[in-house]
Amino acid sequence: MKRSQLWLTLITVFLIIASVWYLYPSLSLWSLSDTEKALLKEKDPSKLLSLEQKGIKLGLDLKGGMHVVLQVDKTKLKPEESKDAVERALEIIRNRIDQFGVAEPLIQKQGEDRIIVELPGLQDVERAQNLIGQTAQLEFRLLETPENTKTILTKIDEALAQKTKEVKPSKEKEKEKEKEKQIAKDLFSKEVIDTTVQEEEAGVTDKPFTSLLEPSGSDFFLVALEDKPKIDQYLKDPKIWEQIPEDDTLAWATGAEPYKGVDYQKLYLLKKKAELSGKYLTDAREDFDQYRRPEVRFTMTKEGGRRFAQLTGANIDKPLGIVLDGRVESAPIIRAKIRESGVIEMGSGATIESARDLAVVLRAGALPAPVKIIENRVVGPSLGQDSINKGVKAAIIGIGAVLLLMGIYYKLSGIIADFAMILNLIYLLAALAGLHATLTLPGIAGIILTMGMSVDSNVLVFERIREEMRTGKTIRASIDAGYKRALLTIIDSHVTTLITAAVLFQFGTGPIKGFAVTLSLGVIISLFTAVVVTRLIFNVRKNYQTLSI
Amino acid sequence: MMQILKKTNINFVGMRYYAFLFSGILVTLGIIAFVFIFMGRANLGIDFAGGTMIQGSFEKPMRIGQIRDALGRNGYGDAEITELKAREIPYFFMIRLKSTAETGSKVSNEVLDVLKKEFPDNNFRKDSVDEVGPAVGKILQQQARLAVLIALAGILVYIWIRFDFRFGVAATIATFHDVLAVLGIMFILHKEITLLIVTALLTLAGYSLTDTVVVYDRIRENLKVFRKKGDFAGTVNASINEILNRTLMTGGTTLLAVLSVFIFAGEVVHDFALALILGILVGTYSSWFVAAPIVLEWEKWSPKRFK
Numbered sequence: 026m027k028r029s030q031l032w033l034t035l036i037t038v039f040l041i042i043a044s045v046w047y048l049y050p051s052l053s054l055w056s057l058s059d060t061e062k063a064l065l066k067e068k069d070p071s072k073l074l075s076l077e078q079k080g081i082k083l084g085l086d087l088k089g090g091m092h093v094v095l096q097v098d099k100t101k102l103k104p105e106e107s108k109d110a111v112e113r114a115l116e117i118i119r120n121r122i123d124q125f126g127v128a129e130p131l132i133q134k135q136g137e138d139r140i141i142v143e144l145p146g147l148q149d150v151e152r153a154q155n156l157i158g159q160t161a162q163l164e165f166r167l168l169e170t171p172e173n174t175k176t177i178l179t180k181i182d183e184a185l186a187q188k189t190k191e192v193k194p195s196k197e198k199e200k201e202k203e204k205e206k207q208i209a210k211d212l213f214s215k216e217v218i219d220t221t222v223q224e225e226e227a228g229v230t231d232k233p234f235t236s237l238l239e240p241s242g243s244d245f246f247l248v249a250l251e252d253k254p255k256i257d258q259y260l261k262d263p264k265i266w267e268q269i270p271e272d273d274t275l276a277w278a279t280g281a282e283p284y285k286g287v288d289y290q291k292l293y294l295l296k297k298k299a300e301l302s303g304k305y306l307t308d309a310r311e312d313f314d315q316y317r318r319p320e321v322r323f324t325m326t327k328e329g330g331r332r333f334a335q336l337t338g339a340n341i342d343k344p345l346g347i348v349l350d351g352r353v354e355s356a357p358i359i360r361a362k363i364r365e366s367g368v369i370e371m372g373s374g375a376t377i378e379s380a381r382d383l384a385v386v387l388r389a390g391a392l393p394a395p396v397k398i399i400e401n402r403v404v405g406p407s408l409g410q411d412s413i414n415k416g417v418k419a420a421i422i423g424i425g426a427v428l429l430l431m432g433i434y435y436k437l438s439g440i441i442a443d444f445a446m447i448l449n450l451i452y453l454l455a456a457l458a459g460l461h462a463t464l465t466l467p468g469i470a471g472i473i474l475t476m477g478m479s480v481d482s483n484v485l486v487f488e489r490i491r492e493e494m495r496t497g498k499t500i501r502a503s504i505d506a507g508y509k510r511a512l513l514t515i516i517d518s519h520v521t522t523l524i525t526a527a528v529l530f531q532f533g534t535g536p537i538k539g540f541a542v543t544l545s546l547g548v549i550i551s552l553f554t555a556v557v558v559t560r561l562i563f564n565v566r567k568n569y570q571t572l573s574i
Numbered sequence: 575m576m577q578i579l580k581k582t583n584i585n586f587v588g589m590r591y592y593a594f595l596f597s598g599i600l601v602t603l604g605i606i607a608f609v610f611i612f613m614g615r616a617n618l619g620i621d622f623a624g625g626t627m628i629q630g631s632f633e634k635p636m637r638i639g640q641i642r643d644a645l646g647r648n649g650y651g652d653a654e655i656t657e658l659k660a661r662e663i664p665y666f667f668m669i670r671l672k673s674t675a676e677t678g679s680k681v682s683n684e685v686l687d688v689l690k691k692e693f694p695d696n697n698f699r700k701d702s703v704d705e706v707g708p709a710v711g712k713i714l715q716q717q718a719r720l721a722v723l724i725a726l727a728g729i730l731v732y733i734w735i736r737f738d739f740r741f742g743v744a745a746t747i748a749t750f751h752d753v754l755a756v757l758g759i760m761f762i763l764h765k766e767i768t769l770l771i772v773t774a775l776l777t778l779a780g781y782s783l784t785d786t787v788v789v790y791d792r793i794r795e796n797l798k799v800f801r802k803k804g805d806f807a808g809t810v811n812a813s814i815n816e817i818l819n820r821t822l823m824t825g826g827t828t829l830l831a832v833l834s835v836f837i838f839a840g841e842v843v844h845d846f847a848l849a850l851i852l853g854i855l856v857g858t859y860s861s862w863f864v865a866a867p868i869v870l871e872w873e874k875w876s877p878k879r880f881k
Contacts, residue, residue, distance in 0.1 A: 086842070094710060399707035401682070408629070408701040415840035423834025427827050434576050434823065467770060470835045470843050474777075474850065477831025481784065481824040488820040491575060514791050517736060518784035524728035525780035529773055532721035534714075537773050544777070574575065 030564060037558055041448070044455030050079035051458050070254040078129070081458045083145070084465035086536050087413050089406035090145040093157065095396040097138045102394070111138055113389035114396050116382070118142060118157060120279055120349055140396070143535070146406070157398070163303025163390020165336070166346045168244055168356060169273050169294040177294065178235050180268040185233040188264060234259060238292065244344045244356055247289040250281050256292070272297050279352045279386075293353045295346045300336045303349075303390025305329025311380035314370070319380035321369040323387055330365030338362040347387070354386050416469035423473040424450070431480055435487050437573030441562050442483035442555065449479050449554040453547050462546075465539030475547025481518065482555035485511040487574055500569035508560055515556060519548050578822050586814045586862050587807050587870055593863035597751055600856075604754025607761030616761065619768035620704060622718070624711035625672045626681045629658070630700035632665040632693070641667060644692035650685060658841060666701075681705060718772045725776045726750075729783065737790065740872055745786050748865035752782040755860075756852045760845075770846040778853025781828070785821050785861035792817050793866065806873050810866050825858040 054076045057065065065073045085092050097114050099107040111134055118140060122130045131143035142157060169177070237256055238246040248256055259265055260275065269275065278291035309323040325333055337345070337359045344356040357369045371380045428446065431439035453472060457464055490507030494500060526545035533541055610616040620627050638655045645653045654670040671681060682703045689698045706714075729749060734742045753775050760771060792813040800809040829851065836847035 096709075398705075400710045401703065401705040403700075403703040405630075405699075405701040412840060412842060415838055419834045419838035422838055423831040426830045426834060430827060430830060436576070466839070466842055467773070467846065470839060470847065473831045473835050473839075474828065477828035478781070480827050484820055484823040484827065485788065488817070488823070492816075514787055517787040517791075518781075520732055521729045521783045522777070522780040524732060525725045525776045528721050528725040528728065529776060531724075532717045533773065534769060537769055540773060 030561060033557055033561055037448075037561065040452060043459075044451050047455040047458045048451070050076045051081045051454070054080045070258075071251045074254075079458065081454065082129070082461060082463045083409075083413075084463045084468065084535055084539050085143060085145055085402070085409075086404050086466050087409045087416075087464065088145045089404050089409035090143065090147050091404075092400075092402045092535060093142045093144075093398055094135070094400035095140040095142065095157065096399045097140065098395045098397055099138060107394075109385065109388070110394035111140065112385055114394040115140060116385050117350065117389050117394075118396075120352055120386075121157065123279065123352070139399070157396070162350050163306070163387070164299035164348045165301040165303075165333075166299055166348050167296045167340060168344045168346055169296065171244075173270075173273075174294045177269055177273070178238075181234045181265050182232045184264050184268050185259065185262075188262075234265075239289065245278070245291040245293045245353075247284060248292050250288040250290060253290055269294075276346075276348065276351060276353050279349065279354050291353065293346060293356065295348075295353070295356075299348075300345075301329065301332055303387070305332065306387055306391035308391070309384040309387035311377060311384045313377070314368075319371045319375050319377045321371065321380050321384045321387065322366065323369070323384075324366045325364075327365065333367075334362055334364045337367075347383075349386050349390060355383055412466045416466055420469060420473050424476050427477055427480060431483070435483075435574055438487055438490075439483075439574075441559050442480050442487070444562070445483065445554040445559045446476055446479055446551075448558060449547065449550050450476060452550045452554065453543065456546050456550070457543070460542075462542045463535070463539050464543070465536040467536045468539030468543045471540040471543035472547060475544055475551065478522070479547065479551030479555050482511075482515045482551060483559060485514055486556070486559070490572075490574060494572070494574075500572045501567070504563050504569070504572075508556070512556065515552070519552060522548050578819055582815045582818055583811075584815060584818075585811060587811045587867055590863060590867035590870070593859075593867065597755070597860070597864055600755035600758050601751055603758025603762060604756075605758075607757045608754070610761070611767055617764055617766050619766040619771075620670070620672075620706050620711070621769045622711050622715045622767065623672060624706050624708035625670060626685070626706075627671075627702075627704040628669045628682055628685060628700055629702045630667065630698055631663045632667070632696050632698050634665070634696045636665045636667070636693075636696060638667070640693075641669065641689075645669070645685065645688060647692070648688045650688065653685075714769065718769065722772065722776065725779060726753075729779060733783070740869055740878070741790050741794075744865055744868040744872070745783065745790065747868055748786050748860045749779055749783060751860050751864050752853060752856050753779050755856045756849055759852055760849055765845050765848070768845070770843065771849055774846050774849035774853065778850060778857060782853060782857030782860065784824065785858050786865040788817055788821060788824070789814060789861045789866050790869075793869065807870055810870050814862050814866055821858060821861065825854055829854050 062073070095114070095118070097111050099110055102110055115132065115134060119132050122132060122142065122144065127144045127147055129145060131141065133141045135141050234256075237252045238248060273294060274297050276293050276295060278293065281288045281290045283289070305325050305328060307324045307326055307329075309321055312320055312322050314320050340359050341361065342358060344358050346356045347354045355369070369383065371383070424446075428443045431442050431446075433439070435442065450472070453475070456462070486507050489511045490503045493503035493506045498506065523545055526541045526548070530538055530541035530545065607616060611618065614623070638657055641655050642653065645651070645655075650671060652671060654672075656668045656670075658666045658668055669685060671685070682705055686698070686700060726749075730746055733745045733749075736742075737745060756778060757775060760767070765771065793810055796809050796813050796816075800806055832847050832850045832854065835843060836851055839847065
């Protein structure tokens, strides 16, 4: 075997291994039935989330969900107000979607004044539309005192611990049975049981809630991002809310932030009552203080200044929560009585970007940018599932028919081409997973189409080999000549397809982008599989007496 | 060795004048369709025209007339209603309204409310909603036009790099021929022009060149023989005949794949697959009857010494 061939063989094998690695999460996910999925979601939501993130992403047309295009209405805004209107609207929408808990939402600015929002898997369409369309609510609220916070958290722990103890004995037997069944069939049996054990252990400790919180200072708690789903689960329990005083509430911070190498999201216990609304703000800008530390300078209206002075004067050295749509954006400590203009210090470790973000939020609260929905597409989950089923059926039959035709027509050589095509399919799916590309129904059609096109290369080569054989050349020489002389034609026929695919990718909307992705990837990969890999297989033998073609 | 056709000697170039007539009709249709689309008078999908489309099913039997009357009573007399029988779900309907209020989200909610009010004991379960404001439709139209222009320009640039002048011009004509012919057929069939149809047209613009390239490569290869015999028409005809099997096979495998999409992949991509099927058929036809004969006619009109 020549050196170059050895290398190509190694590359092929390496790519197969890499493909299996990239495809494993998708395959695991697809092999789960709906009930198993529901079970996993309950037991270990972060595991399911990670599978979904690593697996091939399904487009809205397959998964169901909504795609909304919003237009920021600048007509009623003054020129200086409309300058960053789109940014303000984006910030508000991002914050709201975040609260909605949709996995992998897409929020993107498009063109001058449009915003695209994609919410996969979302079914409560009306609620989402209302949320997106609402005007932003920015409020200043006081936090609960550290002493009270401690008492309340202890009560929550007690309530939860008691609940687990009550529930445990009755469910014990059921769980035992469930476990036995799962060991036999479930791919994740091990993990699932592990987590049940963990949860039971956690239940045994008398601090099910606070054990998930990392105390940090006295104003807030840090929750590791992977524990957040558990806390959210707890927060659905009315038992917890019974322990929290009427006028208090638990609220998440707007985003996650890293702390000692782990991503955390802050959790606050604060008052429900808004001390002051954001409409009193007139402006907010990021800036640097004299030590070049980032800060945000803000100004208030006369009326706002009067109220703010009262509020801050009475609460010096206490934190004041800046709350946007129910989420805590920041909670700076009040250092002095503030009137019409104030400064928020971002702290020594902060970046100017974080100051900018806070300033945008403050301005957004002061000057909400009205948005209107100009495009709205909703795919129901059953239609999505129907599309998946039909797409898969079409793929199996279409690809199967091509495999059969090649095998019958070109015999053993056709089967080699079939092998290359299946390899193409595996590489293509792995590439989709690895590149986090989105698979849509037209994308599935694109896969089927490229499979039909990828064997074209083999047809061109095989026909050429047949021709060369007819002229009386040896089989070896015919194979070599066949590949050599067909190559240029093969490249020609692929380049133009790639050109159109690239254009479609640039201009296409979601489903069509999916088509462009599978088409272009499939065509590029087919150059490798249909030309290089099949040739490697033909080269395994040095001398041919006969050739099945 | 299995072959679709044994050694053939079909007189392709002899039939070229009938083919030119046939192609002329197809291309004219395509141009008419193109003009109509440009004027916004063709059957444009809501992607381009703007509008509302609701799909869903009723729990109990329902007739199109009942829905039409109900919507008509509530000010939606212009609704187009079709029953989709392709899906296995019974009483599955598609309701389309060409016009929308500028705030899209209202129309679909109102229509759904009307259905709820008019048929209180027959629940309508919506499966998909598409609302496109007229402004978005205009933007999508612009983008589609731009995409078509850029894609065609890209293909042309490649053709001109790859072929000499004559073959380049002929390949260009063949590409335009294929796209326009499919557009014309879709127009005659009164198919809705959607983003997906434009996608299919662009895809086949790229793909249909495959067969043309195969034919041209063979003609150029056979020009050596031509130099000796001096029979250009015979050379072209022989070239087409020599590669007949592979053209049928490359077209055939792709056709099989797309046919499966057409039959099994459902309503959404049905017309898309149809356009691709037409494209493969027209592309194969044009490589024999358009791309090659143009080169032949050119040679007759102005002989070129092949050296």
